[in-house]
Amino acid sequence: MPAQSSDTLALQPAARVTELQQGPTAHKTYRLIQVLRAIAAEMVVVRHATTLLHLRDPRDFSIWNNGVTGVDIFFVISGFVMIISTAPLLGSAHPARTFFARRAERIAPMYWLASTAKVLALFAAPTIAVVGLGRWWHVLGSYLFFPTRSPIGAYGSVLAVGWTLIFEMFFYVLFAIVLATRLPRLPVLAPVLILLAFARTIPFVERHGTLHFYANTMQLEFLFGMLLATSIPRARKIPGSLAILLGIAGFVPLLLWNPPLAVLWGGILWGVPALAVVTAAVALESPFGARAPRWLLEIGDASYSIYLVHGFVVPVVGILFARFGGRGPYILPLALMAAIIVATVAGDLVYRLIERPMIEWFRGRRRAAIPANA
Numbered sequence: 001m002p003a004q005s006s007d008t009l010a011l012q013p014a015a016r017v018t019e020l021q022q023g024p025t026a027h028k029t030y031r032l033i034q035v036l037r038a039i040a041a042e043m044v045v046v047r048h049a050t051t052l053l054h055l056r057d058p059r060d061f062s063i064w065n066n067g068v069t070g071v072d073i074f075f076v077i078s079g080f081v082m083i084i085s086t087a088p089l090l091g092s093a094h095p096a097r098t099f100f101a102r103r104a105e106r107i108a109p110m111y112w113l114a115s116t117a118k119v120l121a122l123f124a125a126p127t128i129a130v131v132g133l134g135r136w137w138h139v140l141g142s143y144l145f146f147p148t149r150s151p152i153g154a155y156g157s158v159l160a161v162g163w164t165l166i167f168e169m170f171f172y173v174l175f176a177i178v179l180a181t182r183l184p185r186l187p188v189l190a191p192v193l194i195l196l197a198f199a200r201t202i203p204f205v206e207r208h209g210t211l212h213f214y215a216n217t218m219q220l221e222f223l224f225g226m227l228l229a230t231s232i233p234r235a236r237k238i239p240g241s242l243a244i245l246l247g248i249a250g251f252v253p254l255l256l257w258n259p260p261l262a263v264l265w266g267g268i269l270w271g272v273p274a275l276a277v278v279t280a281a282v283a284l285e286s287p288f289g290a291r292a293p294r295w296l297l298e299i300g301d302a303s304y305s306i307y308l309v310h311g312f313v314v315p316v317v318g319i320l321f322a323r324f325g326g327r328g329p330y331i332l333p334l335a336l337m338a339a340i341i342v343a344t345v346a347g348d349l350v351y352r353l354i355e356r357p358m359i360e361w362f363r364g365r366r367r368a369a370i371p372a373n374a
Contacts, residue, residue, distance in 0.1 A: 031289040033282075034300035035296050035300055037074070037077065037299075038300040038303055039073070041306045041347075043066075044070040044310070046067045046340060047063070047065065048160075050063050052315060053336060056332075057332060061332045066257070066258055069273075071164050072218070072270040072271055072274040075222055076225040076228070076274045076275050077225060077278055079221065079226040080228050081225070082175055082229075083186070083229035083230060095180070096177070096180035097176075099172075099179055109358055110308055111162070111308065114159055115162065133151075134149070134158075139158055142162055145157075147166050155209050161307060161308065186227070189223070190223055193223045197217045200212065200216065217266060217271070218267040220268060220271050221274060225275070232282060235279050236283060236286065243284050244280065254273050254277065302348040302355075305354070305355050306344055321334075
């Protein structure tokens, strides 16, 4: 796909990350960021696939909890992208309105479609999911990107992965407010995100579930990405060998380290390694970006659809293997590979048939709204 200049989103990567620049170079496209999106989405798929296989055979198959760190990578990318993509809006007449409208049209329709599919599925067969619909306000809150208590007591949305999108939308609201004030983005948002990250232990916050949901150290990961976006010239000067070591040093804890305090301090314990990985991608863009395999870029483009639909596909693969696969030392790994492949293909089809046409439709409406003499 051709690179787009400002319509990018960490969890909705249909447009590749492009940095607008001044001078002879018109733009800088970060293909390795797109590769990271693909990797992060597949990490989440593996996490949920291993969870289902563990439920089937807990003795022989363990849950790969570290797959959830794909979300940490997404959040750092999101902060990085928001600084870059809003730069062209800073001198416009209505930067906040333009920014939030674009973000909403990119994240909300696909999320609403997936949420509606989940609601209809649970109405038709309430026993197919571990967690049911809950009260009506839980369903309504899900559509409004507002965290409410689920039937098992956790705050989030009807869609299992929806909690991450609630975080994303909240970040966009904060970003839009700062754009509306025309104040500097990083200096204003940094203390807000830091306060949210460390407000979790305040007694008043602990007693209110919604506040406690937002008071999470993962808010720091948006800040990490923003800091990286303001330090791009320095990141590009990192020598290639050092950048490779930085990426490896970041991926090792993300893939293998599962500290007991990750629930409370994951935004730091996993956020810092995620920042190292994204920094390495920026530093290595010039020597390696053009060599990124096309199939990985395609998965990166489709990663939002993969992220949303894999929760529907992976259980079906598990059911089929449970019914027809039998048992044996190779069955569960084979089921895992099948789940990854089927979820990726299904997500790519949804991207091609639904998400990308929807994006192009919204983009066409924006072009049509611009006066011919503008």
